[in-house]
Amino acid sequence: MELQFLGTGAGMPSKERNTTAIMMKLLDERGTMWLFDCGEATQHRILHTSLKPRKIEKIFITHLHGDHIFGLPGLLGSRSFLGGTEPLTIYGPRGIKEWVETTIRISGTHLTYPLFIEEMDEAGIVFEDEQFTVYAAWLEHVVPCLGYRIEQKELPGALLIEKAYELGVPKGPLLGALKNGADVTLADGRVVHAKDVVTSPKAGFIVTILGDTKYCDQAIQLAKNATIVVHEATFDDTTAQLAAQYGHATNMEAAHVAKHAEAKYLILTHISARFLPAQSEALAKQARTVFEHTSVAHDYISYALISDNDIVIKD
Template sequence: MELVFLGTGAGVPAKSRNVTSIALKLLAERNEIWLFDVGEATQHQILRTNIRPRKITKIFITHLHGDHLYGLPGLVASRSFQGGDTPLTIYGPVGVKDFLETALRVSDTHLSYPLHFVELTRGGKIFDDATFTVNAATLDHRIQSFGYRVTEKPHPGELLVDALRAAQVPSGPLYGQLKAGHDVTLADGRLIHAADYVAAPQPGRIVTILGDTRKTPNAVKLAMDADVLVHESTFGAHEAKLAKRYYHSTSQTAAETARQAHVGLLLLTHISARYLGPAAHQLEVEARSVFPHTKLVHDLETVDIPFKKGVVMSHVSQ
């Protein structure tokens, strides 16, 4: 499981930051990629990574402001041109379906795959299968804005092969039965209990990605005990009044949410173009004074999310 930041800017593109888009790579888990927001030129950013648009199966739009949405028609069309033939589901506020279908109709764009929409009017569970659950909740922005909590289901515990060998349990089909949780009776009459030879399930990982928002209790609920929280940090602490006026967060309020939710790592994104160089670094410094496990992310940076053993930062190969 990896996060790839395709755009980390706010409002308009800048030289060092494109507008918002985040890819959640689930290639090992389900051979899929999920996108969160598709700002202008997202598909150009994808060209600088190893992401293949045909692998994108779900797109979650947080809200309908242009810096989170304008790249959607182009990406959807390119996915078709590049051989994508599997269904694509788009989640987002009411209006995202009208926006995209209008763009495709006016441009006479025909897709080679089915397009499905799940328009949200309120929070709750919006996706659930054998491997993942996704919950949404409304945030506090000028227009309706959602945050998403992606929860991986627990992984089955490993079979304790060394212990089985020590107990002289013959390998083969019996191991498979034990791994599946079935008790087995050996040829010598011994009853082998699966629970004694299968480790505890490995808890799944939790990733919370928020749309634009002022500080709100729903953000804390979505982020509670998450391994990673991706939070907007449009303004610095000295511009708290401006942030409140425009329904955004400061780096400090993002850190307060992370601290209250007991997250593993806070990733700051959606940075205003006014913060360059040392000024951008200061956002990270401010947040770390409240929540030390904070990282200001940059375009094309990737975050690996391992199982409860820390998070490793690296750069995407160019």
């Protein structure tokens, strides 16, 4: 899994930061990608990456402010031009369906793929299959706004193939059966137990992506024990009064969310244009006094999860 930030600014685009969009690349896990929010010109940002819009399987919208949705119509249309035929599902607050369908209808946009739109009125599970569960909860902003928690389900243990060979298991389907947790009987009548040649199941990752929000308990609950928490940091401690007034959070409040949630890693985004690029490290340094493993995202940066949920940053 890899998170690539396509827009990390707040409110309106700047030369350094576009409006909000985060791509979750699940190419190894399911061969697709999930997009979280789609600010204006998101597809322009995609042009500067190796991302393929036709690979986008799901789009999760946090709220209906323009800096989080104005890129949707163009991206949906371009996905058709780029050969997208697989279904696409959009999740979001009530109103997203009317907005998308009206825009597509009035503009005469033709889609070459099935488009489904799921609106949410209540917190809870919004998607689940054999690999993932996605939860949503309402945050505290000036309009209804969602945060999402993506839980990867437990991964099967690894087959200790050399040990299996030592026990006399031949190459072929018996190895696959053991990998799937089934005991097998060899030609000589001996039974090889899966538990003896397969490691224990491994916990999957948890990623929490929060929309615009004040500091709130709902954010902490969504972030509980998360591998990565993505939290807005529109303001800093010196502008905390403005943060509260406009339904946003400071870098320090985001750090307290990660700390109370006992998360592993915090990424700050949705940075106000009042902060110049050179000030990003200062924002991160301040937050690290509360939560050590904090970084500030910039456009195009990627955070990749590798073995044992370690994180590699790709600038």
